[in-house]
Amino acid sequence: KSMTEEQKYTVERKFPKFEVRRYEACVFADVTVSADFQSAGSIAFRSLIGYISGSNEPNTKIAMTSPVIQESKSENSSTKIAMTSPVIQESSKDLQIVSFVMPAGMTLDDLPLPTNSKVSLREMREQLIAVARFTGRWTESAYQRQLAQLREQLIQNGMTEISAPRYARFDPPWTPSFLRRNEIQIPITIPTQ
Numbered sequence: 001k002s003m004t005e006e007q008k009y010t011v012e013r014k015f016p017k018f019e020v021r022r023y024e025a026c027v028f029a030d031v032t033v034s035a036d037f038q039s040a041g042s043i044a045f046r047s048l049i050g051y052i053s054g055s056n057e058p059n060t061k062i063a064m065t066s067p068v069i070q071e072s073k074s075e076n077s078s079t080k081i082a083m084t085s086p087v088i089q090e091s092s093k094d095l096q097i098v099s100f101v102m103p104a105g106m107t108l109d110d111l112p113l114p115t116n117s118k119v120s121l122r123e124m125r126e127q128l129i130a131v132a133r134f135t136g137r138w139t140e141s142a143y144q145r146q147l148a149q150l151r152e153q154l155i156q157n158g159m160t161e162i163s164a165p166r167y168a169r170f171d172p173p174w175t176p177s178f179l180r181r182n183e184i185q186i187p188i189t190i191p192t193q
Contacts, residue, residue, distance in 0.1 A: 004066045006170075007101045009129075017153050018132040020190065027108055028099040028122045032073065035096055037140035040070060041169070044098035047118045052100060056112035062102065067168035067183065069099040130154055130186045137177040143167050146184045154188060163187045 009021040029051055031044035045068075052062040073095035099122075102111060108123055132150040136142055147165055154161060170181040 004064055005103060006066050008104045012128065015153065015157065018130050018150055020159075020188070021129050021131055023124075023127050023129055024104060025126045026104065026124050027102040027106060027111060028069070028124055029102060029114070030097050030099045030120050030122050031118050032095050032097050032120075034094075037070075037072070037094070037096065037143065038138060040096035041068065041098055041138070042173075044096075044118075047116050048098065048100045050116055051114050051119045055115050057115055058112060060112045062106075062111070065101045065103055067101070067170045067181075069101065069185070070167045070169075071097050071099075071164045073097055073164075127187050128190065130159060130188045132184045134182050134184075135178055135180050136182065138169060138180075138182065142182075143184070146182075147186075150184045150186060154186065158191045159188045160191075161186050162189055 007023065007026065009023040011019050012022050013020040029048055031047045033040050033043045035043050048068075052064060054061055056062075102121075108121055111121060114120065130150060130153075132146055132153070134142070134146050150165075151161065166185040168183040168185055170183075171179070
């Protein structure tokens with residue numbers, strides 16, 4: 001097991017195919033890239049690593065935390081228009097937000113300011129998140145398949161999706177795909193009994 005600190009949560013409820021976790025408030029360091037799903041991570045990675053390695057004011061190192069989180073910015077704002085013309089197809093690149101989770105307990109006030117304009121900091125409140133875990137390669141098709149399954153589970157259990165789903169990766173790229181831990185994370189509300 002790596003020595004990387006993992007984002008803090010408690011498991012609230014377990015279901016056969018997913019669990020509901022309560023994540024503590026934290027800060028995300030975000031880089032937004034216009035890229036397809038699969039290349040977004042590697043494009044954003046350099047800026048994010050730079051930020052935690054000291055390209056910040058006042059030049060401080062920040063511990064690496066897992067997972068690396070990715071969400072599509074247009075996931076909520078627009079249902080994809082049917083692919084009627086080649087123009088739309090070409091521009092179907094989404095804005096992808098790739099994020100590092102800052103170490104537990106750190107607030108915006110504690111964190112150094114990014115000196116790279118690509119990096120921004122975002123405060124996340126405590127959240128209830130439905131999480132499904134899977135292994136395998138980081139492909140958009142695997143992500144979409146897992147996402148559809150989790151969404152179906154949420155509907156069956158009367159839960160409501162309240163913001164964009166996230167794709168969480170826990171392992172470095174050199175980890176064999178069958179050993180990789182990936183997660184779909186969907187912020188939700190649970191109906192009160």
